[in-house]
Amino acid sequence: MKILQNVSLLPYNTFGLDIKAEHFAEISSVDDLRAGLRAGIQPIFLLGGGSNVLFTQDVEGLVLKNNLRGIQVIREFKNKVWVEVGGGEVWHEFVLWAVANNYGGVENLSLIPGTVGAAPIQNIGAYGVELKDVFVRLNALNLTTGKLKTFNHSVCRFGYRDSIFKREERGKWCITSVVFSLTKAPHRLNTTYGDVSKTLESNGIISPSIADISRAVVQIRSSKLPDPAKIGNCGSFFKNPETDRSVLERILATHPQAPHYPLPEGRVKIPAGWLIEQCGWKGKRVGNTGCYERQALVVVNYGGATGEEVKNLAEAIIESVERGFGVRLEAEVNIWPPL
Secondary structure, three states: OOOEEEEEOHHHOOOOOOOEEEEEEEEOOHHHHHHHHHOOOOOEEEEOOOOOEEEOOOEEEEEEEEOOOOEEEEEEOOOEEEEEEEOOOEHHHHHHHHHHOOOEOOHHHOOOOOEOOOHHHHOOEEOOEEHHHOEEEEEEEEOOOOOEEEEEHHHHOOEOOEOHHHOOOOOOEEEEEEEEEEEOOOOOOOOOOOOHHHHHHHOOOOOOOHHHHHHHHHHHHHHHOOOOOOOEEEEEOEOOOEEEHHHHHHHHHHOOOOOOEEOHHHEEEOOHHHHHHHOOOOOOEEOOEEEOOOOOOEEEEOOOOOHHHHHHHHHHHHHHHHHHHOOOOOEOOEEEOOO
16 A cells, blocks of 8 residues: 555546545555554545545545455345445445346445445435345444444444434544345335336336346436536435425425425425425536536536535525525535535
8 A cells, every 4th residue: 555645536536626635545455444544644534436525625634545345245045145345346336246146135226326335324325225224234444443343233323314424433434344135036126216117117127127127227317417427426415304294384385296205203305306496406507516407406516616616506505495495405415624
């Protein structure tokens, strides 16, 4: 492992921001990671796929790029397998591996950007499935002590796009590997959420396989989300807000067709994209930034934008929605440095 100085993070973040790292190193083993800690450069910033972070300034200290690889079946049961995956593996490549081996459970999570190690932090989810549904445990290295620790499902305290690693354990660990529980055939398929069933039907598929579902999800996501190689973005910038029923009733009084989804304890989820669109932001451009024309949840860098510009647009959208609907949106993307 070699520590470099003054390195551009342009190739390492999907917003396409030319931010500099004071020090930078790529880690391919736990020994590399420990060597990085022994270098004594602080603070340490862990970087996965750079697909869920908005840099608003250069990064001081040491940026460690997680390149820990490997996918292996570690335990086999009658109807399932446990698979351990390196934290630096590209998430979608792991999904493709699972589908190719006819292991089910992650096909609905196809084409989500980022690395496997970042997935539990965010509790990634799409089309009716969340990471926590297939999660067994993870291994992580403490960035202070250099010791490895195993976190089981309950300890991670998964929530909606949330986990203990976004709260009290934020920035304290490097996730080195994750163990998933995947199904063997016959699989229990989830095709009812969003446009999955419609896409399968339009493709002439009546009895879908997990590969069919994966391809359908890729098709849907590709039609709605911009390619970061062409337009800088981090996918969905905002969480779908969860609120009390009374807030929804107030919105329905003026917008009877407002989409919403029931949650436990009488709460409801309202699509953030719908709220943003109602406030006139969808397709709107502000300087070098904007709100994507096909999906209001996506904030984009059309080229030449700074992280501060992107953040300012996001804050303007948040304030607009709060004024219009009394609902305050939260960023799903991690903003660095934290607000």
